[in-house]
Amino acid sequence: MRILVTGNAGFIGYHVARRLLERGDSVIGFDVVNDYYDPALKEARLKRLDETASTSSGDYQFVRANLADRDAVDSCFAAHTPDRVIHLAAQAGVRYSIENPHAYVESNIVAYTNILEACRHAGVGHLTYASTSSVYGANTDMPFSEHRPADHPLQFYAATKRANELMAHAYSHLYRLPTTGLRFFTVYGPWGRPDMALFLFARKxxxxxxxxxxxxxxHTRDFTFVDDIVEGVIRASDQPAEPNADWDSANPDPATSNAPWRLFNIGNNNPVKLTDYVAALEEALGRKAIVELLPLQPGDVPDTFADTSALETAVGYRPATSTQTGVRAFVDWYLAHYENVPA
Known part of the structure; x- marks a missing residue:
């Protein structure tokens, strides 16, 4: 299987690409490697992918380009003819979207349109893409379910990812392109982004x-360990979306769809209070935190809680890594990778 993984120099994309190579797939990575955060960390991930490819049976090629460049995307599809696409590249970050919304238009709207167009013209068998729990926005009906509305995002980042879901439906309907959107819930783990809470907390x-x-x-968050996310992504990609078998063309229900399109939450199904998350980090580091408490920030969602029953039914998987286990794994990596951190 030839699988294009966008954002493979990024946190989740790196882990997904590596797992695919380890199982013997041919992987085409695509990443611009920008400076939103330390490019050295991204280059280190790419080096690890090269090392994994050298010992695996799968082929690996890397395209260093911008997904917002339509010609670059079209050239990649023409040269490598992927069977499936796992689209994980995006401009992430809730707070940064308040500071620089234009970056989100380029990375999350323009680039995503280029991917959709390339997939439909190339006849790609399945597009799996990242969304976010942030799309639930002002919704307070817990746990968050894919079957409930997500029409009131609280920041621009979430609005662009909700737009991705709707854009995917249009392409699934018009061109029968199978698409699966995955709403990630607060992903953390080794090789994470420096702007993520766990990374920032550990350093400080x-x-x-x-x-x-x-x-x-x-805050409470449905913290989800990256290995659990990767397992869900790959299982979903391996089982392409299909049209709704219960669709009645004679009496169509306007609240449903016959398009080969679906959405899944991927979360731990176990919200954890932020102070308990910090306590797990303190235990793993053997250090106590100096804590400054401040009011709610604009755009922040107070609580998240994933209903993962649809994912479990569809692909037979439910994330289960405990916060203590996941945080310990992150700390072990962090201390090994940043040898110059204070002892």
């Missing part, structure tokens, strides 16, 4: 600096 605790907990630490 080790340096003896205070960490900031917004909403006075009362």
């Amino acid at each position: 605790i080790l340096a003896g600096e205070p960490i900031t907990l917004f909403n006075h630490g009362n």
Whole structure:
């Protein structure tokens, strides 16, 4: 299977590409390797992918280009003819979307349109793409379910990812392109992004600096370990979306669709209070945090909780890594990778 993985220099994309190579797939990576955060970390991930490819039976090729460049995307599809696409490249970050919304238009709207167009012209068998739990926005009906509305995002990042879901449906309907959107819930783990909470907290605790907990630490999050996300992504990609078998063309229900399109939550199905997450990090580091409590930030969602029953029914998988296990794995990687951090 030839699988194009966009954003393979990024956190989740790196882990997905590596797992595919380890099982023997041919992987085409596509990433611009920008400087949204330290490019050295992205280059280190790419080096690890080269090392994995050298010992695996799968072929690996890397395209360093911008997905917003339509010609670059079309050339990649023409040269490599992927069977499937796993689209994980995006401009992430809730707070940064308030500062720089134009970056989200380029990376999450223009680039995504280029992927959709390339997939439909190339006859790709299945497009699996990343969405986010942030699309639930002002919804307070827990646990979050894919069957409930997600029409009131609280920041522009979430709005662009919700747009991706709707754009995918249009292409699935018009061109019968099978698409699967995956709403990730607070992913963390080794090789994570430096702007993520766990990364920031670890660095500051080790340096003896205070960490900031917004909403006075009362957030709850469905923290999901990256290995669980990867397993869900690959299982979903391996089972292409199909038209709704229960669709009645004679009496169509306007609330449903016959397109080969679907959405799944991927979360741990176990919300954890932010202060408990910090406690797990303190235990793993053997250090106490200096905590500064502040009010809720604009755009923040107070709580997230994933209903993962649809994912479990469709692909036979449910994330289950505990916070303590996942945080310990992150700390082990962090201390090994950043040898110059304070002891």
